[in-house]
Amino acid sequence: MRVAVIGAGVIGLSTALCIHEQYHSLVPSLEMELAGHSSMGLAEPPLSCFHCRLWNKETFDYLLGHLGSPAATEMGLFLISGYNLFTQPVPDPSWKNIVLGFRTLTPKELELFPGYSYGWFNTALMLECRSYLPWLTNRLTQRGVKFFHTKVESFQEMFAQGVDVVINCTGVRAGELQPDPELQPGRGQIIKVLAPWVKHFVITHDIKSGIYNSPYVIPGSELTVLGGIYQHGNWNEENSARDHKTIWENCCRLLPALQKAKIVEEWSGLRPARPWVRLERETLRHGHFQAEVIHNYGHGGFGITIHWGCAMAAARLFGSILQEKKLASSPQPRL
Amino acid sequence: MAAPKVAVVGAGVIGLSTALCIAETCPSCSVTVLSDQFSPNTTSDVAAGMLIPHTYPGTPIHVQKQWFKETFTYLFAISNSAEASEAGIHLVSGWQVFKNTPKEELPFWSDVVLGFRPMSEAELQKFPQHRFGQAFTTLKCDCPPYLLWLEKRLKATGVQMYTRKVADLWELHSEYNVVVNCAGIGAHQLVGDEKLFPVRGQVLKVHAPWVKNFIRDGGGLTYIYPGIHRVTLGGTREKESWSLTPDPGTTKDIFDRCCSLEPSLRGAQDVKVKVGLRPSRRSVRLQREVLSRGGVKFPVVHNYGHGAGGFSVHRGTAKEAARLVGECIATLQGSSSRAKL
Numbered sequence: 001m002r003v004a005v006i007g008a009g010v011i012g013l014s015t016a017l018c019i020h021e022q023y024h025s026l027v028p029s030l031e032m033e034l035a036g037h038s039s040m041g042l043a044e045p046p047l048s049c050f051h052c053r054l055w056n057k058e059t060f061d062y063l064l065g066h067l068g069s070p071a072a073t074e075m076g077l078f079l080i081s082g083y084n085l086f087t088q089p090v091p092d093p094s095w096k097n098i099v100l101g102f103r104t105l106t107p108k109e110l111e112l113f114p115g116y117s118y119g120w121f122n123t124a125l126m127l128e129c130r131s132y133l134p135w136l137t138n139r140l141t142q143r144g145v146k147f148f149h150t151k152v153e154s155f156q157e158m159f160a161q162g163v164d165v166v167i168n169c170t171g172v173r174a175g176e177l178q179p180d181p182e183l184q185p186g187r188g189q190i191i192k193v194l195a196p197w198v199k200h201f202v203i204t205h206d207i208k209s210g211i212y213n214s215p216y217v218i219p220g221s222e223l224t225v226l227g228g229i230y231q232h233g234n235w236n237e238e239n240s241a242r243d244h245k246t247i248w249e250n251c252c253r254l255l256p257a258l259q260k261a262k263i264v265e266e267w268s269g270l271r272p273a274r275p276w277v278r279l280e281r282e283t284l285r286h287g288h289f290q291a292e293v294i295h296n297y298g299h300g301g302f303g304i305t306i307h308w309g310c311a312m313a314a315a316r317l318f319g320s321i322l323q324e325k326k327l328a329s330s331p332q333p334r335l
Numbered sequence: 336m337a338a339p340k341v342a343v344v345g346a347g348v349i350g351l352s353t354a355l356c357i358a359e360t361c362p363s364c365s366v367t368v369l370s371d372q373f374s375p376n377t378t379s380d381v382a383a384g385m386l387i388p389h390t391y392p393g394t395p396i397h398v399q400k401q402w403f404k405e406t407f408t409y410l411f412a413i414s415n416s417a418e419a420s421e422a423g424i425h426l427v428s429g430w431q432v433f434k435n436t437p438k439e440e441l442p443f444w445s446d447v448v449l450g451f452r453p454m455s456e457a458e459l460q461k462f463p464q465h466r467f468g469q470a471f472t473t474l475k476c477d478c479p480p481y482l483l484w485l486e487k488r489l490k491a492t493g494v495q496m497y498t499r500k501v502a503d504l505w506e507l508h509s510e511y512n513v514v515v516n517c518a519g520i521g522a523h524q525l526v527g528d529e530k531l532f533p534v535r536g537q538v539l540k541v542h543a544p545w546v547k548n549f550i551r552d553g554g555g556l557t558y559i560y561p562g563i564h565r566v567t568l569g570g571t572r573e574k575e576s577w578s579l580t581p582d583p584g585t586t587k588d589i590f591d592r593c594c595s596l597e598p599s600l601r602g603a604q605d606v607k608v609k610v611g612l613r614p615s616r617r618s619v620r621l622q623r624e625v626l627s628r629g630g631v632k633f634p635v636v637h638n639y640g641h642g643a644g645g646f647s648v649h650r651g652t653a654k655e656a657a658r659l660v661g662e663c664i665a666t667l668q669g670s671s672s673r674a675k676l
Contacts, residue, residue: 074602
């Protein structure tokens, strides 16, 4: 049974690992390969998506379980507390019991943020992809998964090579393999600064400008990320001077302590935005080939937040494929 | 008296903040800081600088609370300004965890810090050996940055600073009108205060930048305080020990205790070991005294003995000391004008 995972971002790597961990011992003939050539890391949940609450909880609990292990630092995993700010009272989020220590802000805390009259405090998890992706890659390599740095041009190409199941984790460019008008880039730009005195994340919300288009400050283990740009439909991966100015001015106004921070890097990326995550099976026929594709893409700006829940859902879909092919007789064990 | 000359002995957080308060409240005063040590070699430089008060058994609680509140308010404003990084002041959130539920569930300062509340069951799961906890957000003064920032502010107001070992306060009586004694543990020898005793603290300062929250065992002996560049791991409380030499066995013990609270610290790098002697006393000595020899009087304001709580109350006690200096000067001016009659 040959499985090819296309995409080596957080979704591709974690889905590959989840499937391999669950099925490798059950399916001795399982051969997995991964093709792909690359995100931020604060596990703060998105505001609406039907399955997302479950996937978010599964991801959070999974990571929380790793927090005390020696692997945590290598994974880029740590706890961080901080603020979500609003210009008017809002109902509590659905994830309030998933994160730790959720509460609303006191008046004295709100004094720190003029212009915002309501907010939340909680402790969440940070998962830095610059550490997590290499960690996932190492785990996969140790398990014998082969990596190919090639661009896959079509699903058919995989099937013609004898791949039985393709896991499609191609993110924002999934449309190149199969047209998907629902999938659009959500362009973002960030500035990375050296500001180790900032120990909290600060995320602002502006109903008018929409999520991610309002300033946010997210401290990493070495650099702090300043952001607040979301441009739907914009494929441009070049840094924009105008966006730089917007981010810098808004974040310094939000946190005056940032004014002396040294700017180290600037980066633009394309969130793979979709009204909902595409996480489903598809059976493709090509001549007399019949092969299975499991789609797992379209996670927008919250891929890290729900990645493990999605990986487990993809693994369940894989399990049902195995059952149909009578390759796994008993119900799949859960991790 | 044209420009009253005030000497402040001591250049730790108490000496420097007191000198600054005097310069602020008495612009006509000429203020000089004299100390045998300056940052980075003061006791303050070893401390983590966390604003979590120590309770002085000999000082009324409402007074301690007032000192803490003034200090917190002062630093809170700096932390949210462009000066924050230079001054080394930043907010930090975290947990105080207890193996046994404390007698006093609400410390006197719980409404001064931000967001004080009991920890949830889910939060306590991270600390399997502890049964109860409190979560809150407070401020941290990183040293040396804070002391260097105070020195910069002092220079800007015209305050002079000199390295000088003062052996006896009286030696300053011919050069200065008032002396302020902020000598910390040095007051034991300087003024022979037997009620002042060292409580030795050894700490580790490590590189572990992924630690963003503080953790303190309610007893106060074990703590993890993330600073701007380093995390302070502590500690010890050794009464009457005057040794400034780090002890390797203690280093291992502190590290192990902290790792059991925060396992990821096993990956901490570049461990630096430091020792400080907390200038401890049942109450902070914050009072006027008049030294008198051969008919010559020399007013003194004492501001020392802050023990484990110096940073938490420094601004409050500095303001009170400045007020007492003002009283001394008024008394001197009163007697000098009487002398003219």
